Amino acid sequence: MTKVGSIPAFILAISIQLFALSIWFSKYFFIIFFAETIFLKARLHDPKNPYKGNYLVLKYDFSFLWEECDKILIRGDKVYVELSKSDDYWVAGGVAKAERPTFTYLTGTVIDSFLRPLEVPEGHLLGPPPQCDHYPAKLVEVNWGIEEFFIKEKSKKAFEDAEELKVTVKLGPGGYAVLRDVEILKRRGA
Numbered sequence: 001m002t003k004v005g006s007i008p009a010f011i012l013a014i015s016i017q018l019f020a021l022s023i024w025f026s027k028y029f030f031i032i033f034f035a036e037t038i039f040l041k042a043r044l045h046d047p048k049n050p051y052k053g054n055y056l057v058l059k060y061d062f063s064f065l066w067e068e069c070d071k072i073l074i075r076g077d078k079v080y081v082e083l084s085k086s087d088d089y090w091v092a093g094g095v096a097k098a099e100r101p102t103f104t105y106l107t108g109t110v111i112d113s114f115l116r117p118l119e120v121p122e123g124h125l126l127g128p129p130p131q132c133d134h135y136p137a138k139l140v141e142v143n144w145g146i147e148e149f150f151i152k153e154k155s156k157k158a159f160e161d162a163e164e165l166k167v168t169v170k171l172g173p174g175g176y177a178v179l180r181d182v183e184i185l186k187r188r189g190a
Contacts, residue, residue, distance in 0.1 A: 031172035062092040107175030108142040146179040
């Protein structure tokens with residue numbers, strides 16, 4: 001048997017949780033239904049990883065960036081990459097690391113930095129390293145929030161020999177993006 005006073009408290013607790021979840025989801029709801037659709041080219045990063053299940057791990061030509069000589073980046077810093085339209089696809093242009101640009105851009109977070117490039121796959125690095133006077137330029141890895149995509153069961157095999165992918169992204173305000181679809185553009189050896 002429940003007390004009468006505990007029912008309103010329970011309803012209030014559930015209402016607060018639902019309100020908090022709706023605020024969190026509203027950003028993604030807006031992006032999915034009202035934001036601009038753009039197309040990017042991507043490549044698979046370790047397509048045979050058994051620990052990822054039916055997820056594709058994607059890398060872009062702006063997944064790794066060179067740190068500027070006068071701006072030190074650490075894990076958690078925000079970076080912005082300018083996007084410009086080239087034919088049917090959007091490509092990365094300049095990188096802004098201090099403040100939000102006024103053009104079409106993507107917002108990312110630095111997840112790691114390297115003093116020297118370890119093994120960066122070809123096509124994942126934006127531009128040559130800058131020439132710094134006092135110390136060598138560092139390479140930073142950036143997470144843009146569009147690196148993983150869930151695919152249907154047993155369809156991962158079809159992506160294993162993909163060389164280039166077409167990625168459909170909804171780009172919202174603040175440079176935040178939601179990954180919507182992935183298609184194979186080019187297969188290895190084709």
